[in-house]
Amino acid sequence: MTSLPTLSCPLPIMEHTTIQLAHGSGGRLSARLLEQLFLPRFGNPVLNRLEDQAVLDCPAGQRLAFTTDSFVVDPIFFPGGNIGDLAINGTVNDICMSGAMPRYLSASFILEEGLSIGSLHRILVSMEEAAKKAGITIVTGDTKVVNHGSCDKIFINTSGLGFLPIEVQISAANIKPGDKIILSGTIADHGMAIMTSRENLSFQSSIESDSAALNGLVAKMLHVSNEICALRDPTRGGLATTLNEFAAASKVGIQLEDDKVPVAPAVGAACEVLGIDPLYVANEGKLVAVVPAEIAGQMLGAMRRHPLGRQAEIIGTAVDDHPGIVATRTLLGGRRIIDMPVGEQLPRIC
Amino acid sequence: MTSLPTLSCPLPIMEHTTIQLAHGSGGRLSARLLEQLFLPRFGNPVLNRLEDQAVLDCPAGQRLAFTTDSFVVDPIFFPGGNIGDLAINGTVNDICMSGAMPRYLSASFILEEGLSIGSLHRILVSMEEAAKKAGITIVTGDTKVVNHGSCDKIFINTSGLGFLPIEVQISAANIKPGDKIILSGTIADHGMAIMTSRENLSFQSSIESDSAALNGLVAKMLHVSNEICALRDPTRGGLATTLNEFAAASKVGIQLEDDKVPVAPAVGAACEVLGIDPLYVANEGKLVAVVPAEIAGQMLGAMRRHPLGRQAEIIGTAVDDHPGIVATRTLLGGRRIIDMPVGEQLPRIC
Numbered sequence: 242m243t244s245l246p247t248l249s250c251p252l253p254i255m256e257h258t259t260i261q262l263a264h265g266s267g268g269r270l271s272a273r274l275l276e277q278l279f280l281p282r283f284g285n286p287v288l289n290r291l292e293d294q295a296v297l298d299c300p301a302g303q304r305l306a307f308t309t310d311s312f313v314v315d316p317i318f319f320p321g322g323n324i325g326d327l328a329i330n331g332t333v334n335d336i337c338m339s340g341a342m343p344r345y346l347s348a349s350f351i352l353e354e355g356l357s358i359g360s361l362h363r364i365l366v367s368m369e370e371a372a373k374k375a376g377i378t379i380v381t382g383d384t385k386v387v388n389h390g391s392c393d394k395i396f397i398n399t400s401g402l403g404f405l406p407i408e409v410q411i412s413a414a415n416i417k418p419g420d421k422i423i424l425s426g427t428i429a430d431h432g433m434a435i436m437t438s439r440e441n442l443s444f445q446s447s448i449e450s451d452s453a454a455l456n457g458l459v460a461k462m463l464h465v466s467n468e469i470c471a472l473r474d475p476t477r478g479g480l481a482t483t484l485n486e487f488a489a490a491s492k493v494g495i496q497l498e499d500d501k502v503p504v505a506p507a508v509g510a511a512c513e514v515l516g517i518d519p520l521y522v523a524n525e526g527k528l529v530a531v532v533p534a535e536i537a538g539q540m541l542g543a544m545r546r547h548p549l550g551r552q553a554e555i556i557g558t559a560v561d562d563h564p565g566i567v568a569t570r571t572l573l574g575g576r577r578i579i580d581m582p583v584g585e586q587l588p589r590i591c
Numbered sequence: 592m593t594s595l596p597t598l599s600c601p602l603p604i605m606e607h608t609t610i611q612l613a614h615g616s617g618g619r620l621s622a623r624l625l626e627q628l629f630l631p632r633f634g635n636p637v638l639n640r641l642e643d644q645a646v647l648d649c650p651a652g653q654r655l656a657f658t659t660d661s662f663v664v665d666p667i668f669f670p671g672g673n674i675g676d677l678a679i680n681g682t683v684n685d686i687c688m689s690g691a692m693p694r695y696l697s698a699s700f701i702l703e704e705g706l707s708i709g710s711l712h713r714i715l716v717s718m719e720e721a722a723k724k725a726g727i728t729i730v731t732g733d734t735k736v737v738n739h740g741s742c743d744k745i746f747i748n749t750s751g752l753g754f755l756p757i758e759v760q761i762s763a764a765n766i767k768p769g770d771k772i773i774l775s776g777t778i779a780d781h782g783m784a785i786m787t788s789r790e791n792l793s794f795q796s797s798i799e800s801d802s803a804a805l806n807g808l809v810a811k812m813l814h815v816s817n818e819i820c821a822l823r824d825p826t827r828g829g830l831a832t833t834l835n836e837f838a839a840a841s842k843v844g845i846q847l848e849d850d851k852v853p854v855a856p857a858v859g860a861a862c863e864v865l866g867i868d869p870l871y872v873a874n875e876g877k878l879v880a881v882v883p884a885e886i887a888g889q890m891l892g893a894m895r896r897h898p899l900g901r902q903a904e905i906i907g908t909a910v911d912d913h914p915g916i917v918a919t920r921t922l923l924g925g926r927r928i929i930d931m932p933v934g935e936q937l938p939r940i941c
Contacts (some may be wrong), residue, residue, distance in 0.1 A: 247790050261935075262935045262938045263933065263934045263935040265827075265935065265938060266828060266831055266875075266932055266934065266935035266936075266938075267826065267827030267828030267832050267932075268827075268828045268871075268932030268933060268934070268935070269932065269933045270929050270933065270934075270935075271930045272825075272931070274847075283694075290762065290764070290779060291763075291836075291840070292688075292690070292762060293658060293685040293688055293689075293823065293824070294656045294658035294686055294688065294689045294938065295656070295657045295658070295683050296654055296655070296656050296657075296691070297654060297655045297656075297657060298654055298655070298757070299653065299654065299655050300649065301648040303647065303649065304646055304647060304648055305646070305647045305648070305649050305655075306644045306645070306646050306647075307644060307645045307647060307695060307697065307730060307731055307751075307752060308644035308645070308697070308731050309697035309698070309699045309731055309732065309733050309748065309750055310699065311699040311700070311701050311732045311733055311735050311741075311746075311748055312650060312735075313701055313735045313737050315737075315741075315743075326852075335643040335644050336644055337643045338642075338643055338644065339646050339647070341642075341644070345657060347657065347658070347659035347750050348659070349659045349660065349661040351661050351663055351701075351746055367844075370697060380657060381657055381658050381659055382659065383659050383660045383661055385661050385662075385663045385941075386935075386938065387665075387938070387939060387940075388661050388938060388939070391663075391665075391742065391743040391939075392663075392741065392742045392743065392746070393741040393742065396661075396701055396742070396746065398659065398699050398750075399746035400659055400699075400750035401808045402655075402657060405646070407929060412640065412642060413641075413642060415830070416642070426694075427723065444660050444764065473643065474643070476616030476617065477615075477616060477618075477621075478616060478617030478618045482617050482618055487642075488643070490655075499665050521618075523617075526771075526844065559778055580617050581616060581622070582616055582617075582618035582619065583613065583619045583620065584613045584616065584618070584620075585611075585612045585613040585615065585616040585618070585620075585736075586616075588612045588615065588616075588736065588737070588738060589735075589737055589738070589741075591735075
């Protein structure tokens with residue numbers, strides 16, 4: 242169990258210390274949970290109206306990016322974060338990988354009867370902080386309670402909206418041979434933080450999740466150039482899966498320089514001990530960008546000047562050769578294929 | 592157990608008959624589940640791009656309605672529907688209660704390891720049919736798998752988007768004394784269908800959920816007049832909760848003519864046997880509209896000409912008296928207060 246940081250805002254005094262089935266009834270106890278726990282954290286003029294939907298303005302001449310993600314991570318508190326900030330950052334990142342600036346989020350909770358109100362409060366405080374940091378507003382929500390044993394503590398769905406200029410056209414299908422692949426930093430931090438905390442493994446230096454909102458970094462990158470071909474955050478399935486998705490969608494080969502892929506020493510050591518390839522491990526605060534070779538150097542420089550891109554590296558090139566396949570060179574000059582993962586090495590990492 | 596109708600499209604042949612943890616890995620098995628089961632049902636040009644977000648056009652000069660709902664209903668198949676069509680209809684209804692026309696939905700699945708692929712397929716077919724009927728498109732999604740025992744079969748989150756003209760201003764806070772309250776049909780059908788199927792109770796005539804998308808009815812109502820004050824679908828907590836929310840938000844009293852509230856005979860009988868007040872039981876295909884008295888007759892007529900409003904009735908009036916309180920007259924001329932429910936008579940009805 243991770244030691245939990247103290248909270249800036251104390252738990253309100255409520256008539257129950259754990260979640261009751263009636264908290265999900267839609268009746269008086271639901272209303273009280275909303276008023277005492279949710280609204281003090283997320284309240285804003287749209288949410289405070291307590292309608293069943295948020296009514297919002299669309300900026301003229303922009304397109305809309307819409308995404309959804311359900312979070313079922315186990316444990317719900319882990320080094321570097323918890324299910325709450327993960328749910329905010331994950332959806333913010335999915336929005337901004339289209340080039341859109343995230344604006345509005347929904348938050349929908351499935352709570353297990355018996356969950357401690359203290360844990361829920363702690364999660365909500367983290368969500369509030371993560372939302373503030375990412376500059377987004379939670380405008381609509383929903384809470385369900387299921388009987389003890391019918392879910393595992395808490396699941397959170399966040400769906401989100403962002404807006405983007407019509408000229409921004411980012412897609413995994415846009416990659417052309419010659420394009421350069423840039424990774425924003427070290428890989429495998431999130432997945433290994435979950436794994437080591439779940440298995441109670443301790444390594445000399447602690448491994449923390451990289452959970453972070455990437456919209457600031459993306460804004461900086463779009464400031465350098467609109468000519469970003471593809472952009473994706475390598476979460477479940479890791480960097481290997483994202484690169485395979487790029488290769489398949491654009492029908493190009495990808496030549497990966499795997500010695501260029503940054504891995505933190507503690508994470509690398511943990512992967513080695515556990516026999517896990519970091520290329521397949523989830524990240525929650527990293528992105529892979531594919532850009533034309535002409536702007537790769539300038540883009541890399543801009544990324545490195547942002548706190549979330551300090552360790553950015555050019556890790557490969559799109560090639561004509563072996564379309565649909567990701568490959569890396571071996572020491573002997575041969576070729577090793579980096580395939581999609583088939584099985585599941587670690588369920589419930591997000 | 593309800594007998595299940597035969598399906599129009601057969602189950603594809605897949606390498607597993609039940610959900611495996613690896614179906615949620617983000618890797619090859621996840622991709623296959625998507626290609627073989629999800630895309631054949633929901634596929635459309637936006638979803639087929641398989642990006643982590645949908646990029647959509649905003650119609651000029653309109654506002655956006657955004658909502659979210661997680662569905663955890665137990666049992667997942669019940670008379671009159673299943674968790675799949677319920678998840679479509681519920682979110683479509685939450686969008687259109689703002690006066691917006693629903694356009695786009697997200698669908699996010701939490702699947703329990705071991706869930707039969709056949710059940711999942713059946714649910715997806717119902718979602719496809721419900722989406723077609725409501726005229727909406729599923730544009731983005733997500734699938735997570737949790738270990739056996741960590742959730743109960745399947746939970747579905749749908750979030751949704753619709754667009755509405757700027758002049759439509761519907762809110763629970765808009766009600767003025769004198770306004771008339773119209774209910775679109777019988778109450779308590781959904782909740783009692785779940786309860787009788789869960790408890791294996793059988794009544795002479797079967798009780799079916801009223802799960803239905805109300806956007807067609809709302810469009811017809813807005814065609815009569817834009818002057819609808821408030822609109823809400825009385826789901827969890829039933830009609831009593833919705834009326835209490837109206838009274839609180841608008842600071843008016845509500846005088847309910849409870850003998851005008853339609854209840855189907857089988858539903859009424861079941862409520863009596865079980866000692867349940869139908870005013871507190873969930874509906875999934877009904878709406879309550881509050882309109883100025885001058886247009887109430889015309890609105891009622893228009894609603895009755897729509898298949899989902901045939902049994903519509905004017906069931907009450909907003910009053911100056913007892914602000915914030917919903918009351919009905921007793922036979923002896925006294926007043927009975929219809930309060931918010933405090934406890935939970937039936938968890939997991941939606």
